[in-house]
Amino acid sequence: MQSSRRLALRAGASSLLGAGLASMAALPAIAAGTGSPGVLKMALVESMSGPFANTGEAVLRNIAWAAERVNQRDAGVKLQLQRYDSKGQNEEALSALRAAIDDGARVILQGNSSATASALIDAINKHNEREPDKRVLFLNYSAVEPSLTNEKCSFWHFRFDAHANMRMAALMDVIRGDQALKGVYLIGQDYSFGQAVLREAEQQLAAQRPDVKIVGRELHPIGRVKDFAPYAVKIKASGAQAVITGNWGNDLTLLVKAARDVGYDGTFYTFYGNALGAPAALGDAGVGKVIAVADWLPNVQTAQSEAFYQSFRARFPKPQDDYVHMRMQLMIEALAQAAQKAGSTTDVVAIARALEQADVTLYGQRGVMRAADHQFQQNLAVGVMERVGSPGVKFDVEGSGYGFRVIRIIPADRAQQPTTCRMVRP
Template identity: 70%
Template sequence: MLLSLFLRRSWFAGLLGAWVTVLASSTWAQTPAAPAAAPIRIGMIEGLSGAFANTGEAVFRNLIWATERINARGGVKLPGGNRPLVIERLDSKGQTEEALSSLRSAIDRDISFVTQGNSSAAAAALIDAINKHNERDNARQVLFLNYSAVDPTLTNERCSPWHFRFDAHADMRMTALMSVLREDRALKRIYLIGQDYSFGQGVLREARRQLSEQRPDVSIVGDELHPMARIKDFLPYAAKIKASGAQAVLTGNWGNDLTLLVKAAREVGFEGSFYTFYGNALGAPAAMGEAGIGKVIAVADWFPNVPTAASEAFYQSFRQRFPKPEDDYVHMRMQLMIEALAQAIEHAGSLEVARVALELKKAEVTLAGQTARMRAADHQFQQPLAVAVMDRQGAPGVKFDVEGSGFGFRVIRHLSPQQAELPHRCNMDRP
């Protein structure tokens, strides 16, 4: 009884949530502030070593924080008693084959829920593997929660009853960016550059299509793909961008491929704008510095400077949990994803994957004033989107900076879930 009373106290729950136990050489889990019951394990398949390890660790912090919140309020409610959520790390090393190996490891350990996002190529492979596994092994089915792999085909031609995407896909993000770009009447020349894999290719393809429809007066003066995670020196690319006479760059690059690109652009003296999918953190603002003020534009489901009290409290809570400046990269969608999973399990009253999937496809969750729902037809999360521009901390609309850089992002466009929604091409073969 005393323990139960203590667990209800937020400071004690936060303390317990901060403890992380090493379960295996590549697996961590948080000690839950919940009754001592068998945990519901979520296997995070992500690159935790290699070129994009920083993005994998950022995901881990977000998922840990999300599960801590649920565990602090008692865990997931099931007929047999409340169960805590635990994140288990599975290092894919940023490689598709390693991601598939991690999936096999999760299945061998009877983990029914897996999550991944930092590669659409890996996500596509996981969807195919899970489809085949679930068909032949009904007793050990797996559900795939995708927080960042945004290739549109994953919820269109390759949609699956076992896959749920919680990020806006690339065409949705592009449409939001284009709502700002099309109003930049001074823009006449743009350079397209991206990572050479399914996502990067899709971003540039959609950029060409939307530019031709909405800004046919803008000339594409460069259009190229580069190897992903293998370029250490982007100065040759930056020199080509500057020499092209481009007034802006549009890129879906993420991780170090974005940070090194914007850093090189600054070094060669490129003075144009960057229209980005992920330019709001992981070193990009610090790399651009003063040169990025008013010129780096990013799209996201949420920004720390969303001007509401609920949003500010949400962000402040994350910064208290992870006070190091380099840990400052919180994703609202990842928080909503874990909330949606907990909700689906509770509504199903079971951990049976098929029953949880039936509930997840109709999930609707709200956190810090942000409400989103899962679209049952294609399992594409429908949520607000925002476009923001980089500015100096302290400027109007920029209360919070990014990663201690002194620069933050001011929201300049907000799209409701209805405005962000796009038609789908999914014809799902449900079990």
């Protein structure tokens, strides 16, 4: 049974070497031929089907574009990217990991589930100990449960997104000034990340806004709720002036749409409310009401930032192919930098040691890897949803007519959080 699953995964893995992709613009070749000197093989293990397929496709666009950019210049390394569909299941992700390693991957890319990331860290730790000649690195771009770079920190794992506590602190920077806020409703997905967001919201509210009452606390199954109306009704009935949620993907889109449908007019403080259908679902009801935190937003008011966004839109002109991630671009730049510094695409330990010292800048956005816990440090941006064309909103999201006006830039030195990591190095 396990063997047949691995064969199916290998057969289903899509190599981005000139083949068109079914649900996005066809990508040109992004690597030298298989086996060529200086080729670093990367495997994207992500949901490409099921309820979170849109998040997987968004990641794929970003990683492929970043790899194209590296391969189009003389970076001293060529990147080869192959994708594996985890179907949003940990077991499938672990099978994909084994298939990717068998296919020669040296770098595993994943992020759209902290539970999956945790399972991959454990599996990679064991694999690298058992098979030192086939060691792999794990580059994480979105799994933000804090323990992954604290008590579960691993020499083989590098996180390029701000973890949940960092994101929550950025939102609290805005919440502190919201004097009309008297009651909040906490809602999240019932797994490690969603639980961590609610815990941190409680702790930071108690420390920074003890006058604000938590009037509701709810966890719901991840990826399985089709109708959020019952949750929206409870939120409205609670009298909360605001909702704090770490929901992402369809779980966020359906939640905010249900809130709009029942007439809830409070503020949503979100980790991911700035794309993947959420602005379009809210429409005018979200104007001035949806606040999101990210590593970067398209309406950051600098010429370099605008040039970056415009270059992405030129590469992917369809409105539905929006949602560019600056951190993923920095991640691939850091990987290429590390491989070049290590002078190898196969010596994973040397690449990891170089990656610990990564310091990369792209279009004015700088990121530095903290060696102590492998947590990337970068500025964070907080934005509020507004109609495109209003002051500070030149670019909308996914052709929705709504974008995010930047209201805070949290410098990297203020966004960082302490770590409890005790790194064990080979």
